[in-house]
Amino acid sequence: MKKILTITLNPAIDVRYNIDNLRIGNVNRTTSIEKNAGGKGINVSRVINTLGGSVLATGIIGGFTGKLFLEKLNESSIENDFLETQYETRTCIAIISQNIDGITEVLESGTGDCHISDLFLKKYISILDNNEIDVICASGSILKNIDPLIYNKLIAEANKRNIKFILDTSGATLLKGIEAKPFLIKPNKEELEDLFGIKLVSTKDVVETAQNIISQGVKNVMVTLGGDGALLVTDTKVIKATFPKIEVKNTVGSGDSTIGGFAFGIANNKDITECFKLGVACGTTNAMLDSTGTIDISLLNTILPKITLEEI
Template identity: 65%
Template sequence: MKKILTVTLNPAIDVRYNVENMRIGEVNRTKHIEKTAGGKGINVSRVINQLGGDVTATGIVGGFTGKLFLSKLNAGNIKNDFLETSYETRTCIAVIDKDIKGITEFLESAEGTTEDFEKFMEKYVSILENEKVEIVCGSGSLLKGIGKDAYNPLIEEAHKRGIKFILDTSGESLVKGMEAKPFLIKPNQEELEDITGKKFNNLSEVVEAAKELVKTGIQVVMVTLGGDGAILVTDKVVYKGTFPKVEIKNTVGSGDSTIAGMAFGLSKEMELKECFRLAVACGTTNAMLDSTGNIDLDILKDILEKITVVEL
């Protein structure tokens, strides 16, 4: 089994409040509260752990919330090696009211410096070399104060060592990161529209846009399509993956679970088609649970048999 490294450059303490009859401008008392180590890369690590993979999480943390973050990772048995700085790790709050459709979120931003990132680069290269990493998953947003192209040197250092780099971010950091030619990117349809500056009217247009990105040197483009499943495009093949009708409870973290399934499949040297099937199954399983960035192996086993992957 190949070693996987996840990179979370803007982690968070995720606070989840369950309330009833939320009222704006008034006092609201929580029925339940949960605090977890959050960030897209952490969700990826957690799911890879649940699948039985060999994974280490790294990134940048700081302050009192950074120490709480690391204690949560350790309590969850997620192997980690983070750079600790003086800047406070952010807190993100999700408010869930059973009478309100959707989740109300409050997302902090967090600071960092170029010097912090340079120190992290030293740690990152050391991990790549000493841990014999073969797959890297870079996920999520970037700290304020470091460049929007921060993923580029990470990708380039992976390239030097023949390591596959999976990039899952959005906006300018995705556009910049694509210039370094990661092995795989995973935009959703809206993010792909932002990248290309086009509005897609059908699946064929999505596929063609993904093919254009592959021509730039990115080996695999996986586009998630919400309830319509996902597509996977390389220079040789196009796959469409769909999942059965299920009860959706919480889609937050489904994209991260999809990345985890793909990375785990690659670490087991599964065929790309089967990596894709597992990726779609993991994303679906996460959506069937109340928690974020989690899978249930029994549900996964059942769902995996029902995932349809066809060549277009």
Template identity: 65%
Template sequence: MGNILTVTLNPAIDVRYNVENMRLGEVNRTKYIEKNAGGKGINVSRVITQLGGNVLATGIVGGFTGKLFLSKLNLDNIKNDFLETNYETRTCIAVIDNNIKGVTEFLESAEGTPEDYQKFIEKYTSLLDNGVDIVCGSGSLLKGIGKDAYNILIAEANKRGIKFILDTSGESLVKGIEEKPFLIKPNQEELEDITGKKFNNVNELVDTAKEIINSGVENVMITLGGDGALLINKDVVYKATFPPVKIKNTVGSGDSTIAGIAYGLSVNKSLEDSFRLGIACGTTNAMMDKTGSIDQEVLEEILPKIKIEKL
């Protein structure tokens, strides 16, 4: 089994409020509240841990919320080695009301410095040299560090023959593509944002993905919400679909998908089977109340129902 390193450069304390009949401009009382260590890479780490994989979480944290964040990781039995700074780790709030379609989110921003990032690079390269097979870099970046922050991480992994899976958006995705990661995972909206195109069908998505592949990225995975996902490389185009399920909380489903793919690759599953596992993990997460989490029994029920076809 290979070793997986997750990188979360803008972690958070994720707070989930369950309410009934939320009213703007009025007092709303919660029916349930939950606080977890959050950030896209943390969701990836949690699901890989639940799958039984070898995963270490790293990134940058700070302040009192940073200490709470690390304590939550430890409670979840997620192995971690983070750079601690003086800047306060952010808090993000998700409000779930069964009477409202979708999840209402409030996302703070957080600060960092170029000096903190340089210290992190030293930690990161040391971790790579201790034996890593796959790196998952996920999420947004701290304010104050460059939009090309993922580029150095990808380059250092590539030097060592380590697969780098990049899940970010906007300018940091555009920059990251330049360093030719093993896999990127935009959704359709994110791909439209970085290309300036509006996609009307799967063929247009595939054509754009192949343009990115021609620039050096090995695999492009495009998530399509309820319509499943595409996985494209120079040899094949896969389309994945999942069965109708009762959706509870879609937050973290993309991260759970990345976790399933990374875990599958780490135990030498084929790319197709890793893709299937990833989609099953993302679907299972959507059926859970907790963000970035799966249930093994549900996963085992869902996995055979994931349909993968070659286009």
């Protein structure tokens, strides 16, 4: 099987603090902490790795936190080839407290410069020229001050080589990225609404918006709908996926897990419908676990047959 390349242009050290009783404005002591290599592309890599796929992770890191990032990534046995720079990789903190519903997050912004964009583009081209890459997954935001069209340039190089490029980002970066005609984009419903400044009330509204994107040259659009499942829109069909009722523990990383499952299927030459089903099953499995951007194979095997697909 050929490699899947994942790209994370704004990675992070993800720090998770568990606290019994969070008190704002006071000293708080943790009951446990966890530090991991983070970023949407890393979640995708982790899922592909768990599925048994061949994955190579790349992106931009730097500083002391960048070294810790690589150490944590290597501990996960994920093959990687990152551009190392002088800019410190960001840290993102998640606080989980028994007295507060939800997760309190503190997210740093990562930064870089246009010179780094050029250096990464050279590294990326070298990776493509020296590996058999079948699918590329670029996920998440980009560093501040780097070339805002960096994704477009990465997509163009992939298209030259007939490599399928999956783009999972949002806002202006996604809007520009659509112009480069990637193989697939994966916004959620809210991101699609923000992208075009509209309210999508019905499934028909979502489908028509996705079809408009396809008319601009994007091959496929997958829209995740939270608890309502997901839609896959191609130039020939529209498929809706639904999943069984589950006990949701943590939905963070479910979209990344969906991308991981979909990309794994594509790299294994599965029909796009099967890829979609596997992707939704991976996203559902992630939501049933405490960890972010992870799946459990035994749990996945129980969920996969319960994913229903309907052509609409």
